[in-house]
Amino acid sequence: MAHDAHGHDDGEVHVHVLSVGLLAKVFGALVVLTGLTVLTGTQDLHGFDLAVALLIATTKASLVCLFFMHLKYDKPFHGMIFLFSVMFVGLFLAFVSLDKGQYEGDARERVADQRLEAEQADG
């Protein structure tokens, strides 16, 4: 008899089925959060604009992941795959940000040199 990962004897698929009520409530919450995004997007939040926008977006993303994508009821490994992907994006962003602005000075110098050459060539 096949021995499957769930440890059930029958080898059949046993999944948690989401109720329509729960799905509808999550959708409702997502719409409210979208409204909140637009509302806070039109206000001046004294430097916190981006942080607030991303916080709301992350909350919405969490709702989609946990409920619509079923991660709350799945094997933790699937959630880990998703979190790993987010972590790697963070790593990617961190390394690229370290370089941010490093070459702006060099680029400006080069453009200025090119302009100078062009002027000298004309004149």
Next chain:
Amino acid sequence: MSHHDHPEGVAHHFESAAQQFDSGKLGIWTFLLTEVMFFSALFVAYTIYRGNYPEVFQYASNYLDTNLGATNTVVLLFSSFTVAWGVRNAQLGQQGLLKMNLVITILCAFAFMGIKYVEYSHKYHEGLLWGGAAHSIMKADPADIDPHMLEHSHAWNVGDHGATAVKDLDPEFRQKLGVFFAVYFCLTGLHGVHVLVGIIVLAWLLWQAMQGKFGPKNFGRVDFGALYWHIVDLVWIFLFPLLYLIR
């Protein structure tokens, strides 16, 4: 009499339905991980350019219609709801509801692309494109701009939503504006391509649903197709505030 007692609906290289389903789940989640990395390249580009030129991004955001963006957000959220409901329908063998939800999800996807088309065509007519585009007004030297655009582009001559007219901008600023639109079109364009692929996947699922192929013992494909669709929604959840709501 069959040669072996292999379970029905289970491919031969799997021992059981559970193993087949688990493999499928693992496969789709690994693929979605690659999709996140795929978009991350553009999101990182966005972050660097916005970090380096915040005033350019603030100005450019005036040219994106917040109402259309918000509508598209709700459209995609609703389509995620209907496709998640569809997975439940497949799990319970509710054929009629499954087909209905797949149809609604596809219609939402078309609505999203329709609104996208309206946004893109407006930008094309105004010359609000990446700097290298022939029709673009985002060039430092007005001599490089198509004369037709210089005459007819509202954005060039007057500006939108109270923003300064593009012709009155500092040439270097205008050139950097072209970078914003490059990022905008790459991000939303790539996302749009994913929506189109999603339509094909959903249509394929609908076709199979119409043949009654899904039920409590066979709903994996609906589940996995829905997971792809949720990622498309997730990307837009971040795109909307990052592009449309910059202050």
